[in-house]
Amino acid sequence: MxxxxxxxxxxxxxxxxxxxxxxxxxxxxxxxxxxTPRAAGAVVVRGGRVLLRWHHHLVTDTWGWEIPLGEIGPGEQPEAAAARHVEEQTGWRPGPLLPLIRIRPAGDVADCDHLVFVAHQAAPGAPADDVEGGRAEWLPMLRIQQLIDEQAITSATTLAALLHFLADLLQTRTPH
CATH class of the missing domain: 2.40.50 (OB fold (Dihydrolipoamide Acetyltransferase, E2P))
Structure with missing residues (x-):
């Protein structure tokens, strides 16, 4: 206690x-x-591909593929924050967002609360902010496991969100 x-x-x-x-x-x-402030992000998929950003972490000087994610502003709804971060970080405007998963990636040492949504469509939006030299790409969902194995995806939030999405996808395609 x-x-x-x-x-x-x-x-x-x-x-x-x-x-x-x-x-x-x-x-x-x-x-x-x-x-920490609450954050929101999204897994954006279309045509068997997922929109990820190649992101540089300044403090640890490491790179990795991640879903778009960022702080929820004061008075901002999580869904609106997720859509805003997708567009700011990737240059793509997500279609309708549906709740996917709530993640607390730091266990007992932090109160990080990440709300992740899923969108099954996207349209080109405003150019992405290129503050840290990264880029956004549509990567084949079939490459996700390989990227995890190669440690090109190490973010706990990204891992949990993608694996949850893939498990949902597998469950809906597997007869009971």
Whole structure:
């Protein structure tokens, strides 16, 4: 049970805190904890391909394929945020978005809450923001496992969303 928490550092909407937690035996321990804004994104598919972006993480200096995802603005609906991030990050405007999965990728160390939608169509939109030198591409769904095996997809949110989408697809195509 969480008893108290104290702020250590806050910047850019992210807080680093220390939480005092009571264990089942009554002992107390302090655990680091990160508070983050909620985020929304989408798995956008059409014709057996998925829209992913090749993204550079500045802090870790790593690259990887990811679904478009970003912060939900104040007063913004998650669906609207997901559509906005798809267009800003890929240059494609998604069709109707349907809920796919809610992911908390950081387990017990952060309150990351990612709401992921799925769209089965997209149209060209405004040019993508190319802030970090990445690019967006329509990749064959049949390559997803290979990209995971090659560690070209390592984002927990992207992994969970794509694997959930593929499991749903397999379930609908497999007779019971």
């Amino acid at each position: 969480r008893r108290s928490e104290r702020l250590l550092y806050a910047a850019n909407g992210v807080d680093l805190r220390v939480v005092d937690v009571a264990l089942t035996d009554g002992e107390h321990v302090e655990r680091p904890f990160i508070r």
